Amino acid sequence: MMGDLRPIYIDLFAGCGGLSEGFIQSGFTPIAHVEMNKDACDTLRTRSVYHYLKSQNKAELYTNYLKGLIDRNTLWSYAPLSVIESVINKEISEDSLCEIFDKIDNSLGNRAVDVIIGGPPCQAYSIVGRSRDPEKMKRDPRNFLYKYYVQFLKRYQPKIFVFENVPGILSAKNGVHLDNIFNAVRKAGYELEIPKKKFLNAKDFNVLQDRKRVIIIGWKKELSLSYPDFEEKEPQYEILRDLFSDLKKLKNGQGSLGLAPYEKEATAYLKMSRIRNGLDFTTQHIARPNNDNDLEIYRLAVEEWNNGRRLNYSELPRKLITHSNTNVFTNRFQVVNGRGISHTVVAHIAMDGHYYIHPDKTQNRSITVREAARIQSFPDDYFFEGSRTAAFKQIGNAVPVLMAEGIANKIKEML
Template identity: 45%
Template sequence: MLNIIDVFSGAGGLTEGFRDHTQFKFICHIEMDKAACASLELRNIYYYLKKINNLSPYFEYIQGKSSKEKLYSIVPNEITSDILSLEISESTLSSIFDFIDNRLGADALDGIIGGPPCQAYSIIGRANNKKKKTSDTRIYLYKYYLDFCNRYKPKFFVFENVKGLLSFKDISGELLLDKIIREFDSIGYTIDYKLINTLDFGVPQKRERVIIVGYRKDLILNKSFFECLYKHTEASPNLKELFDDLPSIKAGKSSKKYRYDNKSKFVKKYIRSKDDVLTQHIARPHNENDLRIYKLVLNAKKRGKSLRYNDIPIELQTHSNTTSFLDRYKALDYDSVSHTIVAHISKDGHYYIHPDLRQNRSISVREAARIQGFPDSFYFESSRTTAFRQIGNAVPPILSFKIASAILDFLE
């Protein structure tokens, strides 16, 4: 059994893939966002009830047929006690260490997984944050990994982040990744990293991310982590296959009933089991102006053209900026996979227009979750907006399952 902690957990996308391996035991999850912590708690409850073969109370709750109080009343307190809702900072670090120490007892910590907030490193983020770069503490959140590694000497850690980390320079003008590698080397860890595309691992989405894996230098390992990871490549389904069992809904509407029993091998494998109920298939409302634009953008997409904002009829243009961010409306294609789901989807759905013209809307929470590789049994607290944000920030669980598999193979 490998004892691990999940830092900067979010709703638990990275956690989800590791849960499916009995060789890992979670000591704790650390996350500052309250809604994400609520989702983590609920997922803990799901796995507890599944283990005792009594999922009915869970399904009743996520369908709105039962209260949260009633659900929690039948679950032992310790089931949700591993979640620490706290920002990782200099002022909280000692409290976090105490929390981990109490939960570990005399046992050793074997691994750390997580992904610090990536806005500072992303190409768009660094442009937006240029003025406050000198005071942006998010740039150095990786240093808390150094603190955890110095204290607990785990065998390994996994650090997921955006492609922009490869080229990001810190306030001294130095490539940050080079600095990260040197600092971990100085405390006894070898670093390996690679830019991967989740599309290669069965996730129905083009999503490039940097995976950094560190391991203690004293470990005698005969394999490369990424050699192990690439044993798990898999073809991704197109969106037609991914969405096929979901009912048609209009903007602002929702549905709680599948169209029919699932027929897709992929959906059966990763997304939907026979006992699942449909939840959070809810689409945000749109004004008439946006709905007219959606039709134009989707029709252009079907002709093989990407409609830019300044191509839209002048009477539909409501933004004064017509020189930048011209791809602010983007349609999905049934015959392909999605482009990257990001947290901005919580603000509007213009970048994720549903491929079915008859539905004329942006994608629902459940559709976004499926694109990100979350199973239908996963419920996101506590509103549509927070659900979208949690999904956009998550590591796809399908990928995290394969990362976990590769870690076990690598450390064998």
């Protein structure tokens, strides 16, 4: 799609493409994305068309889509069918493997796969998921999706693979799942080692977010490689000043899925991160509507935060408490740290915005789709298909783009 000399990769459990976008920005070419969620696949297709049009010096056609001048089907029609079909909307299972292999084989032709990337859905490994499940996720079939990942390694024999997941994978079933993954990968002909740092943090990649992830990297046994070194560096930027300051101020329920012109020039961070990347507008800067009760809690939460304290739900005025159990999730309302970096953005942001309250009290709302995407370091021209809720879910599940690019740069050195 973007030149024969670029290393080729397959993205499994691809989500909306955060990991993939980082690899593309690092100079890799995707040959296939496999993802079960339709909205995420539509997002991947739209982004794949963007990259194709950009490679043909026709990026203005994509800009027309963002401006609402053409619809999605028209946009997709500007790219070869192979670009659309490279996104495979299938759940990876015993029943679907042959079909997925056939589609990838058709895309590949006689080329060799250099890298396989991706991470199986993480709920089965997450500490929160296990705490909510009476059986501690022991029977969850997602615990065993790594076996399918290994099937792709056996078939396509990439030089290197990247397996991404939540820190909970280290302790799931007392480490048995991690041991099983390592053993299966070694049997498939790959070597790996436990990294010195058991997980990487997005903030070390200039992402304005405290987000820990386990990144397993493996390589063909005949290659003399080792796990790369990743530097630790605390970002010297702030959410309000450096990430949000050029976006229009909104109240709850305001904003638009369409055009959102910038209010100010790009900050140094927005330029460095390439979140602002050439257009004079973004999209999907839209805030949820809230009831008066929630808005009063948001106001109190920001006041507490500005005074150096986190709001405790059980200590709210009685008239504002709507949940009978005040002892569980006492931090159900949480403010994004405007004077530093954000706490982890997770898929639950699709359910409500209470855990991601905007730090500017005058706006009194939860963060918008675009603000969440920026915290995940997605470029401002990245468009998330589906409803507002679907967009939030895709963003919360994604790997931050800058983190993915940093990992991809290390993989490129290894290759």
